[in-house]
Amino acid sequence: MKSYLFAPGPTPVPENVLLRMAAPIIHHREKAFSDLFEEVREGLRYLFQTKQEVLVLTASGTGGMEGAVSNLFARGDSVVVVRAGKFGQRWGELCEAFGLSPVYADFPWGEPADPERIRQLLDDNPSAKGVLVQASETSTGVMHPIREIAEITASRDEVALVVDGITAVGVFAMPMDDWGIDVVVTGSQKALMLPPGLAFVALSEKAWRMVEASGTSRYYFDLKKHLKSAQKNQTPYTPAISLVIGLHEVLSMLREEGLENVFARHHRLAEATRGAVKAMGLELFAKASPSDALTAVKVPEGMDGIALKKTFLERYGMVVAGGQDHVKGKIIRIAHLGYFDPMDMFQVIGALEMSLHKMGYPVQLGSGLKVLAEKLA
Numbered sequence: 001m002k003s004y005l006f007a008p009g010p011t012p013v014p015e016n017v018l019l020r021m022a023a024p025i026i027h028h029r030e031k032a033f034s035d036l037f038e039e040v041r042e043g044l045r046y047l048f049q050t051k052q053e054v055l056v057l058t059a060s061g062t063g064g065m066e067g068a069v070s071n072l073f074a075r076g077d078s079v080v081v082v083r084a085g086k087f088g089q090r091w092g093e094l095c096e097a098f099g100l101s102p103v104y105a106d107f108p109w110g111e112p113a114d115p116e117r118i119r120q121l122l123d124d125n126p127s128a129k130g131v132l133v134q135a136s137e138t139s140t141g142v143m144h145p146i147r148e149i150a151e152i153t154a155s156r157d158e159v160a161l162v163v164d165g166i167t168a169v170g171v172f173a174m175p176m177d178d179w180g181i182d183v184v185v186t187g188s189q190k191a192l193m194l195p196p197g198l199a200f201v202a203l204s205e206k207a208w209r210m211v212e213a214s215g216t217s218r219y220y221f222d223l224k225k226h227l228k229s230a231q232k233n234q235t236p237y238t239p240a241i242s243l244v245i246g247l248h249e250v251l252s253m254l255r256e257e258g259l260e261n262v263f264a265r266h267h268r269l270a271e272a273t274r275g276a277v278k279a280m281g282l283e284l285f286a287k288a289s290p291s292d293a294l295t296a297v298k299v300p301e302g303m304d305g306i307a308l309k310k311t312f313l314e315r316y317g318m319v320v321a322g323g324q325d326h327v328k329g330k331i332i333r334i335a336h337l338g339y340f341d342p343m344d345m346f347q348v349i350g351a352l353e354m355s356l357h358k359m360g361y362p363v364q365l366g367s368g369l370k371v372l373a374e375k376l377a
């Protein structure tokens with residue numbers, strides 16, 4: 001049986017990228033690396049749609065989130081944290097771990113944040129220095145309205161908008177400079193089609209001013225140190241060299257395809273997947289603004305979602321994601337970010353139909369596949 005990854009990270013890695021990363025290791029203080037890193041820096045600015053430096057950290061995505069919190073904010077600072085899923089909770093935990101005073105903008109799982117609530121919380125807490133939010137909340141499959149939130153924060157000189165774009169960057173448009181976003185974080189194992197191990201962080205001028213002013217303790221994730229090294233085509237410590245080589249290849253692929261086409265490809269697969277699951281009589285978990293990164297689907301009433309996930313794996317070799325916390329066993333999440341194409345979606349929708357059928361749900365076999373074909377033909 002073959003193995004298939006259909007969870008929203010880690011995602012499959014293209015064959016040409018795997019081959020590049022299998023090449024003999026090069027030394028990171030020699031010219032071969034700095035030449036390559038110079039092109040990587042340029043490619044990342046294109047991807048993030050920014051003129052700012054995009055810092056490359058050796059960490060999973062959470063390391064990038066930690067770097068943002070520890071560099072911008074000091075103990076006791078008030079920040080607004082959007083919590084509408086597992087990763088919103090993570091922002092909150094991080095802020096609390098660093099001694100900040102988060103004010104929570106809580107929304108039910110499955111719903112997007114309401115920008116007006118955020119505006120109100122900022123008005124009620126005039127000392128707040130940031131708004132921390134996900135662009136795509138991977139635990140629920142919902143997209144938050146980043147553009148609208150940025151309109152609120154952009155005019156406030158003392159407030160930084162910090163966006164976890166871990167399942168957004170390279171999936172849908174989020175032009176950092178045009179929208180006035182202050183910090184964007186992502187990770188390598190999602191739309192960047194790489195193994196886990198790299199985090200990326202970009203900061204606006206406003207955010208860099210806040211880093212200067214905050215004066216907090218930091219070492220490995222000292223972003224100013226990373227910036228200084230990057231400007232010399234270097235990293236302060238030994239980078240994950242093989243991953244950076246793979247990243248070089250991925251960035252060339254994305255540039256060749258063109259960002260607009262990359263976003264259109266994700267949207268097409270997402271729309272087709274959503275249409276297919278609905279045609280099977282299933283319901284999306286997202287009440288509004290479903291993310292183009294993944295589709296979260298409610299498990300039919302009375303069916304065990306953990307058993308459904310197990311059926312995917314045992315009968316078809318497919319890893320899909322389940323639900324977390326209080327939605328464990330109640331939803332499954334199917335990825336379509338990164339290295340996926342239309343035929344991949346036929347496999348996962350086919351497996352979903354057969355798994356549901358096997359578990360006694362009255363699905364009409366072919367109903368999802370038919371819609372998928374209609375949408376992708």
Ligand SMILES: Cc1ncc(COP(=O)(O)O)c(C=O)c1O
Pocket residue numbers: 008009060061062063087134136137138139164165166167187196
């Ligand atoms: C939106 C979001 N934020 C944060 C993370 C955490 O990233 P990592 O597991 O790479 O630390 C993830 C990973 O799934 C994510 O999807």
